[in-house]
Amino acid sequence: SQKIEQNSEALNIQEGKTATLTCNYTNYSPAYLQWYRQDPGRGPVFLLLIRENEKEKRKERLKVTFDTTLKQSLFHITASQPADSATYLCALVPNRDDKIIFGKGTRLHILP
Amino acid sequence: EAQVTQNPRYLITVTGKKLTVTCSQNMNHEYMSWYRQDPGLGLRQIYYSMNVEVTDKGDVPEGYKVSRKEKRNFPLILESPSPNQTSLYFCASSFSAQGNEKLFFGSGTQLSVL
Numbered sequence: 703s704q705k706i707e708q709n710s711e712a713l714n715i716q717e718g719k720t721a722t723l724t725c726n727y728t729n730y731s732p733a734y735l736q737w738y739r740q741d742p743g744r745g746p747v748f749l750l751l752i753r754e755n756e757k758e759k760r761k762e763r764l765k766v767t768f769d770t771t772l773k774q775s776l777f778h779i780t781a782s783q784p785a786d787s788a789t790y791l792c793a794l795v796p797n798r799d800d801k802i803i804f805g806k807g808t809r810l811h812i813l814p
Numbered sequence: 815e816a817q818v819t820q821n822p823r824y825l826i827t828v829t830g831k832k833l834t835v836t837c838s839q840n841m842n843h844e845y846m847s848w849y850r851q852d853p854g855l856g857l858r859q860i861y862y863s864m865n866v867e868v869t870d871k872g873d874v875p876e877g878y879k880v881s882r883k884e885k886r887n888f889p890l891i892l893e894s895p896s897p898n899q900t901s902l903y904f905c906a907s908s909f910s911a912q913g914n915e916k917l918f919f920g921s922g923t924q925l926s927v928l
Contacts, residue, residue: 736916745818745904745919746857791857795914802914806856 705729706805708792714811715782723777723808725792732794735768735775740789740807749790750777782812816841820905820920827895828928835890835923837905845913846888847872848880850901857904863888864911895927 707726715721725735734753738746752759752768752775759766765778779786792805818839827833839846847862849872859872863882877899879891888907892899905920906913 734915738917743902743922743924745906745922746917747919748916751915798914799912800914801859801862801912802917804857806854 706792706794706803708790708805708808710806710808712809712811714813717782717784717812717814719782721779721782721786721810721812723790723792723810725775725777725794725805727773727794730773730794730796731770732796733798733800734795735766736793736795736802737764737766737775737777738791738793738804740791742789746791779810784812784814786810787812816918818905818907818918818920820903820923822923823921824924826926826928829896830894833892833895833925835892835903835905835925837888837890837920838886839888839905839907839918840886841907841909841918842885843907843909843918844885844911845908846882847906847908847913847917848878848888848890849904849906850874850899851904852901860890860903862913864913895925897927899925900927901925 705728736751737749740746750766752766763780767776789807789809791807821836848860849857858874861880863869903923906917
């Protein structure tokens, strides 16, 4: 079956270090992949979108990579801060005309 | 400010009492959608709309109704709520026709059905 997998266990990172979150997928060849941030009880907020022909995308302290051979996307936050603590959702779009499919998210805690 | 506005933020009701959750967006988006989010299950799509007067079922439509009479509004209706509809609900909109790029989410409605 088609799946998107994100680490269900919370990730604890020391402030100032780089946090790396993983999104693995099976049985897809997605047109593009997105990352969202969600704070407790609030709606997800769009962060970055990376397309199948792009290897890497950056936005300020955020970096996303997309490896279609490994079927994996990595989401990096450099110089992490306690304010970065949240749940991060990976979402993929199988084909350009398909609906978006969300992973269940990974909780990130940045420890002061 | 570009936003998706949901109301109410919190709602407690009893089984069988009809309720409506409102959703409005000010970005002139064609696409709007409703999701529910439950622990361990992630976001699941209830209904979506790609244009005025056009609505389609998502993955979990049973027990819900929607309407899209105006572009900016997309209310979610529970005709006869049941306890298994207790959940956190989100409305979302997108500039892309399929709603698969950069979704804008509302702040959520926490619904409890007793």
